[in-house]
Amino acid sequence: xxxxxxxITPEIVAEHGLTSDEYKTxxxxxxxxxxxTELGIFSVMWSEHCSYKSSRVWxxxxxxxxxxxxxxxxxxxxxxxxxDGDAAVFKIESHNHPSFIEPYQGAATGVGGIMRDVFTMxxxxxxxxxxxxxGEPAHAKTRHLVSGxxxxxGGYGNCMGIPTVGGEVNFDKAYNGNILVNAMTVGLAxxxxxxxxxxxxxxxPVVYVGSKxxxxxxxxxxxxxxxxxxxxxxxxxxxxxxxxxxxxxxxxACLELMATDAIVSIQDMGAAGLTSSSVEMADKGxxxxxxxxDKVPMREEGxxxxxxxxxxxxxxxxxxxxxxREAEAxxxxxxxxxxxxxxxxxxxxxxxxxxxxxxxxxxxxVAPLVDASPMYxxxxxxxxxxxxxxxxxxxxxxxxxxxxxKLMASPDLCSRxxxxxxxxxxxxxxxxxxxxxxxxxxxxxxxxxxALAVTVDCTPRYCxxxxxxxxxxxxxxxxxxxxxxxAKPLAITNNMNFGNPERPRIMGQFVGAVKGMxxxxxxxxxxxxxxxxxxxxETNGEAILPTPVIGGVGLIEDAANSVGLGLTETGxxxxxxxxxxxxxxxxxxxxxxxxxDEGAPPPVDLTIERRNGDFVRDLISQKLIAACHDLSDGGxxxxxxxxxxxxxxxxxxxxxxxxxxxxAWLYGEDQARYLVAVKDEKAVLSAAKAAGVxxxxxxxxxxxxxxxPGGDTISLEQLAKTHEAPLPSYMAxxxxx
Amino acid sequence: xxxxxxxxxxxNRERDMADALERASGTRPTMVWHGERDLSGYxxxxxxxxxxxxxxxxxxxxxxxxxxxxxxxxxxxxxxxxLGVCNGFQILTETGxxxxxxxRNAGLKFxxxxxxxxxxxxxxxxxxxxxxxxxxxxxxxxxEGNYYADDETLDMLEGEGRxxxxxxxxxxxxxxxxxxNGSQRNIAGIVNKRGNVLGxxxxxxxxxxxxxxxxxxxxxxxxxxxxxxx
Numbered sequence: 001x002x003x004x005x006x007x008i009t010p011e012i013v014a015e016h017g018l019t020s021d022e023y024k025t026x027x028x029x030x031x032x033x034x035x036x037t038e039l040g041i042f043s044v045m046w047s048e049h050c051s052y053k054s055s056r057v058w059x060x061x062x063x064x065x066x067x068x069x070x071x072x073x074x075x076x077x078x079x080x081x082x083x084d085g086d087a088a089v090f091k092i093e094s095h096n097h098p099s100f101i102e103p104y105q106g107a108a109t110g111v112g113g114i115m116r117d118v119f120t121m122x123x124x125x126x127x128x129x130x131x132x133x134x135g136e137p138a139h140a141k142t143r144h145l146v147s148g149x150x151x152x153x154g155g156y157g158n159c160m161g162i163p164t165v166g167g168e169v170n171f172d173k174a175y176n177g178n179i180l181v182n183a184m185t186v187g188l189a190x191x192x193x194x195x196x197x198x199x200x201x202x203x204x205p206v207v208y209v210g211s212k213x214x215x216x217x218x219x220x221x222x223x224x225x226x227x228x229x230x231x232x233x234x235x236x237x238x239x240x241x242x243x244x245x246x247x248x249x250x251x252x253a254c255l256e257l258m259a260t261d262a263i264v265s266i267q268d269m270g271a272a273g274l275t276s277s278s279v280e281m282a283d284k285g286x287x288x289x290x291x292x293x294d295k296v297p298m299r300e301e302g303x304x305x306x307x308x309x310x311x312x313x314x315x316x317x318x319x320x321x322x323x324x325r326e327a328e329a330x331x332x333x334x335x336x337x338x339x340x341x342x343x344x345x346x347x348x349x350x351x352x353x354x355x356x357x358x359x360x361x362x363x364x365x366v367a368p369l370v371d372a373s374p375m376y377x378x379x380x381x382x383x384x385x386x387x388x389x390x391x392x393x394x395x396x397x398x399x400x401x402x403x404x405x406k407l408m409a410s411p412d413l414c415s416r417x418x419x420x421x422x423x424x425x426x427x428x429x430x431x432x433x434x435x436x437x438x439x440x441x442x443x444x445x446x447x448x449x450x451a452l453a454v455t456v457d458c459t460p461r462y463c464x465x466x467x468x469x470x471x472x473x474x475x476x477x478x479x480x481x482x483x484x485x486x487a488k489p490l491a492i493t494n495n496m497n498f499g500n501p502e503r504p505r506i507m508g509q510f511v512g513a514v515k516g517m518x519x520x521x522x523x524x525x526x527x528x529x530x531x532x533x534x535x536x537x538e539t540n541g542e543a544i545l546p547t548p549v550i551g552g553v554g555l556i557e558d559a560a561n562s563v564g565l566g567l568t569e570t571g572x573x574x575x576x577x578x579x580x581x582x583x584x585x586x587x588x589x590x591x592x593x594x595x596x597d598e599g600a601p602p603p604v605d606l607t608i609e610r611r612n613g614d615f616v617r618d619l620i621s622q623k624l625i626a627a628c629h630d631l632s633d634g635g636x637x638x639x640x641x642x643x644x645x646x647x648x649x650x651x652x653x654x655x656x657x658x659x660x661x662x663x664a665w666l667y668g669e670d671q672a673r674y675l676v677a678v679k680d681e682k683a684v685l686s687a688a689k690a691a692g693v694x695x696x697x698x699x700x701x702x703x704x705x706x707x708x709p710g711g712d713t714i715s716l717e718q719l720a721k722t723h724e725a726p727l728p729s730y731m732a733x734x735x736x737x
Numbered sequence: 738x739x740x741x742x743x744x745x746x747x748x749n750r751e752r753d754m755a756d757a758l759e760r761a762s763g764t765r766p767t768m769v770w771h772g773e774r775d776l777s778g779y780x781x782x783x784x785x786x787x788x789x790x791x792x793x794x795x796x797x798x799x800x801x802x803x804x805x806x807x808x809x810x811x812x813x814x815x816x817x818x819x820l821g822v823c824n825g826f827q828i829l830t831e832t833g834x835x836x837x838x839x840x841r842n843a844g845l846k847f848x849x850x851x852x853x854x855x856x857x858x859x860x861x862x863x864x865x866x867x868x869x870x871x872x873x874x875x876x877x878x879x880x881e882g883n884y885y886a887d888d889e890t891l892d893m894l895e896g897e898g899r900x901x902x903x904x905x906x907x908x909x910x911x912x913x914x915x916x917x918n919g920s921q922r923n924i925a926g927i928v929n930k931r932g933n934v935l936g937x938x939x940x941x942x943x944x945x946x947x948x949x950x951x952x953x954x955x956x957x958x959x960x961x962x963x964x965x966x967x
Contacts, residue, residue, distance in 0.1 A: 154847050158878070159788045161749025245747050245791025337746065424849045424878040426943045426950060429753045444949065446752075559948060 006036040016043035044272035051373040054501035076117040078529025089123035092184035092551040094534035098239040099181040103148025108156040108242040116268040122195040123187030130167040131456040135176030137736040154422040159244035164423035165441035171411040177539030182495040184551040197267040199285035206344035210316035214299035217312025253336040262325035269316040288349035297339040305361040380507035389585035389599030391664035401712025414726040438564040439484035451559035453487035460545035462601035467512025475520035478552030483613040486620035487554035494531040499543025509546040523606035565629040566647025567701040573681040574699040578673030582664025589667035609672040631673040637666035652707040653699035740766035740781040750786035757942035761958030776808040784825030801831025826936035837886030843919025849878040855905040862964030866956040873953040876943035884920035902926035
């Protein structure tokens, strides 16, 4: 059991992803050369994934505070006050690189990881969501990746018994070599029973629980911090394998132990495993931690300290217990048939000390390891602005009705039923608004009338054209989707997916998105409470579209007052809230019908966004609205088509306003707009007038078909078939027409 | 009504089931951990949905051989009412309390949706509050719900009136188009010969609330409450 001796050569340092400057800092901190285990620890702690070295300087500028915020970024998840002593605990996280290499396990462990982040804080997960980006349907790998990712997300979440209630999916060739799998979990805790990671109490036992440690996922964090190339397939061994059954047991065991007062602090082992969990706990507490690595439960013989510190085996937790409570805690973990081992103690040395059968296997001062982690102000270039597309210049040979059919069958807008029917979205019996039924999923709190509204949103093509507008729009759309159900938006979590930050153009996209996001979060009182950054999403120099995904959470006091988007009765008046200019630049119509992905995205006026949304929410609370849908991809025409399909009643739209072309009217993607279905047209229009909000009657619900201005009519059956058929038939092997 | 819900490592719909039984009967059932060997004193034993022991061997196979299932079998043999839903149905077939097996869905994918089932037989204790032919909208959520038995067994089940539920459309039509998982003869639920053990794949416990899933699953639990309290 002697320690392996490895010479630290410049090649070995380079293989660990450390620059020569970074390695020099390591030498300064230690006052000597590191051994291989220590080098591995520096390598993962200073990886982009763990240190946020390119993004930190900008992330600090995001608004993170508000009276509703109990815990902002920096813990395992964000925590928001939802009244009556209840708290919503949530975070989004990417598992992009592993999911491309091994889609089922990559996506599954992404879901497992984010759920662990949430229940580590003492919260029982009540909802999962996901934001997915795949390459173009025609790409050879896309079908396989969609199939594996969806099965992996379902496989993990279904077994855990947590409903997967919402999500979004885009297809674009920019993701051919780098798909995005962003998973979000929302949990519930009591405000006085939130658990944090700060270690304290010199001499307190450090305890390891959960699965045994194996050799899987070693250097996963480092992989996630580099670009892909042709040989990425060889990185498959760095992908972890998930076991949702064990995680279910870990969830129940942790919550059972948390109901006692035996825990001082707790941290899940995610990226960089035992290393980042022990270092973060020690750093937050300003203490040292000594680990006896030979006590760590191991899956196989012959593992080294290096492997134990870097393994990313799943379903593991590290905690500090109050002294003398070990037996009580162990009894709970024995009941759930999980490993439980006292593996160390909290010390006053300020060092991370590693022991291996009594011998010292490493000793690193924690504060410098964390504080001296590199932080770069990478050079960046602003994205050049694109010209505004004039709507009169947009021409297509397709009629309004033919264009609608094309869009409703397109990869980005067709029904996602094939996906969400593979996710158990009904377990728990609290899913008040199911996938496709409303702009946000609504999940009620068990035993209560209040509910959370949850959504994930981003429009990458806007972000590519104008990252500032795109970043603001992602926040605004999440806010709007929560508002459209009647809920009050509370806070967001962000998942920043970008290319290589060492390229000024890419860094400029990141900076722009943060700026837009900041402005929107401020104006909409929608602070960022947690998040994740995924950079280097590039293959052979081709970057993904900038994709800053926003996960939003809102609260509705009575779930019974939430509204869906379906037209469920005849004779409802359709009123369009907000102003329509007919902005077609970067619209899905321009891209998918005309074949031009160009121009400036629709401007986002946050003050108007706020005014219109507050007005709509107020109408919903006054029970004046039967159905509500925000206008986004595909504008008015797609919105009304989705309302018709969701409710099973047809609609007829009135003529376009004078002076407005039919394409601009139906397919423009102007922001801050909602389509509402109401019984009392007068009441709504006069309220709008009083509030200074533009509102106009645009149609009526009736019949069994959708009639567009100009007379194009599509039967409900045909519309449903057009919308529902493409994804299942593509997944069955058909080419996408 | 004294009801027990068995809980295995990996069980995950036990709370949903408890809510449904409480709503129908007014009494919260007892959760019984899988290590228990004695289930005497209960009027109703429910084996709920989930992934018992991770379902890593074959769905329900390990739970079917667990000590608590011997206790369930003992009580079933004494005439105690036993309900198995989803993973519970799989487990009851593994123990031999019910004939047949649940294979992987014909579409090879997990299916979660609201669906319709038709009551084929109105009888205490499970369907006393339903009429024959009544259609109920309930949830399904499973990967292995494809009911299979040989023709002889199927004919016997039909002949003895033991097919209790079939997958159908909203008007009660039973056809291949309404057979969401490939089950033989659209079977969604069956009882044992004595009529005191029911296994079904759909989740009536997720259809007990007007706001989430509707209330068409509730009559099954009201049937149980009435039959057992009577």
